[in-house]
Amino acid sequence: MRFLSLFIALILAIVLPIGAAIYVGTAGPGPYLLVDGGPSQEWLAPRDVGQGQAVAHRHASQAEARDASDRQLEALDTSSYSSVQSVTRYRLRAGGVGLLLPVEGWLVHVVAPDRAALDEQVAALPFLQANPDPNPVAWALDRHPGAVALGILAYALLLGCFMFRGAAWAGTVKPDPGTPVLDAAQLRARLLEVNGLDVPLQVSQTEKGRYVLTWVLDHARWARPGGMTFVSKVKRVELAFDEAHKVVRVVETTMLRDKDKGVTGLSARISLFRGVTIAETSHQASIGLTYQPSLGWTVQPAHEFRYRDSELKGPFIQCVTGSGWSWRPVITFWRPLGG
Incomplete structure (x- = not known):
C-alpha cells in the first residue's frame, strides 16, 4: 500500500x-494587443523601423494567421527558433533575428540585426502594445x-x-509491537550464524563495520553446438546498523555477467543494478538442440535458472524485525538522499 x-x-x-x-x-492572455484599429495600409508592405523592417498581413482568423506564421517559418533558413503562445522568435543562418507574431487575425513580421534591436522595433510599432496583463x-x-x-x-x-x-x-518493514529489542552485537551474531549453514551465501564485515550478504544466484557454464556459454549472477546486500534508532539500512546491488564464445567470435555483457527492489522474480531457460540416431532430433534444457527475491531476503528481514529492529532499503547510505 x-x-x-x-x-x-x-x-x-x-x-x-x-x-x-x-x-x-x-x-x-496573449503577449501583445492591437491598438488604434490595428495596422494601417502602409504596413501591408515592408517598412523600415529602426535598424530593421516590419510588415503586417491580414488573415480571416487568428487560426489562419498562426498557419501563415508556420509556413513563413518553414520558408526561412533559420539556425534556431523558439515558439511560445504562437509567438515565434528565430535566428537566421546568414545573420539577424526575427519575430513572427499572430495577433487578432494579423501576422506581424519584424526583422532586426540582434535581439535588443528587435525588442526596440516591436516596442516602436504604433499599432501594437505589450499586454499590461501578460x-x-x-x-x-x-x-x-x-x-x-x-x-x-x-x-x-x-x-x-x-x-x-x-x-x-x-x-521499511517494522517489527511487531512488543518485540524484544536486541542490541547490535546480538543482531550481528544472529546474522553471522548463516555462515555455518550449507547455503550459497556469505555474510562478511567491511572496514566501516557494515555487514555484506552475498548470494551467488547463478554460476554456470555449458557447452552448446559450436561454442560455450558462461553466466554469473551475484546479489550483494550491504547492511548498516543505526543503533540509535534501531534501524538496519540496506543497499542492494545485483551484477549479471554473460559471456558467449563460439565460431563467430566472443561476446560479453555486464549489467549492474543498484536500488530498492520492490519485488523480483526471474525464470530463465536455455534450450539445446541435439541429434541422436536412436531418438532423432531432440530439444533439451541446457541450463535453467529460477530466482525469487522474497525467498532470499525474507529470512533476513524476519531475523532483523524479530530482533526488534526495522529493515529499511535505501538508494544510498548518504542520509539526505537515502533517508
Whole structure:
C-alpha cells in the first residue's frame, strides 16, 4: 500500500505542474494587443523601423494567421527558433533575428540585426502594445528562459530526492509491537550464524563495520553446438546498523555477467543494478538442440535458472524485525538522499 501511495504521489507531482503550465500557457492572455484599429495600409508592405523592417498581413482568423506564421517559418533558413503562445522568435543562418507574431487575425513580421534591436522595433510599432496583463508562463519562457531551465532542474532534483526517500519509507518493514529489542552485537551474531549453514551465501564485515550478504544466484557454464556459454549472477546486500534508532539500512546491488564464445567470435555483457527492489522474480531457460540416431532430433534444457527475491531476503528481514529492529532499503547510505 505504501508503494502505491508513493507511485500516485510521484505521478501527481509530475502531471500537476506540467498540466497547470500548459493550461496557463495556452489559455492565458496573449503577449501583445492591437491598438488604434490595428495596422494601417502602409504596413501591408515592408517598412523600415529602426535598424530593421516590419510588415503586417491580414488573415480571416487568428487560426489562419498562426498557419501563415508556420509556413513563413518553414520558408526561412533559420539556425534556431523558439515558439511560445504562437509567438515565434528565430535566428537566421546568414545573420539577424526575427519575430513572427499572430495577433487578432494579423501576422506581424519584424526583422532586426540582434535581439535588443528587435525588442526596440516591436516596442516602436504604433499599432501594437505589450499586454499590461501578460501570460506569466509565456513571459517567463520569453524573457527568462535560463531561469526557467534552472527552476525545472531544481524541481527535478527535489523530485528525485523525494522519490529516493519515499522509496525508503515505502520499503521499511517494522517489527511487531512488543518485540524484544536486541542490541547490535546480538543482531550481528544472529546474522553471522548463516555462515555455518550449507547455503550459497556469505555474510562478511567491511572496514566501516557494515555487514555484506552475498548470494551467488547463478554460476554456470555449458557447452552448446559450436561454442560455450558462461553466466554469473551475484546479489550483494550491504547492511548498516543505526543503533540509535534501531534501524538496519540496506543497499542492494545485483551484477549479471554473460559471456558467449563460439565460431563467430566472443561476446560479453555486464549489467549492474543498484536500488530498492520492490519485488523480483526471474525464470530463465536455455534450450539445446541435439541429434541422436536412436531418438532423432531432440530439444533439451541446457541450463535453467529460477530466482525469487522474497525467498532470499525474507529470512533476513524476519531475523532483523524479530530482533526488534526495522529493515529499511535505501538508494544510498548518504542520509539526505537515502533517508
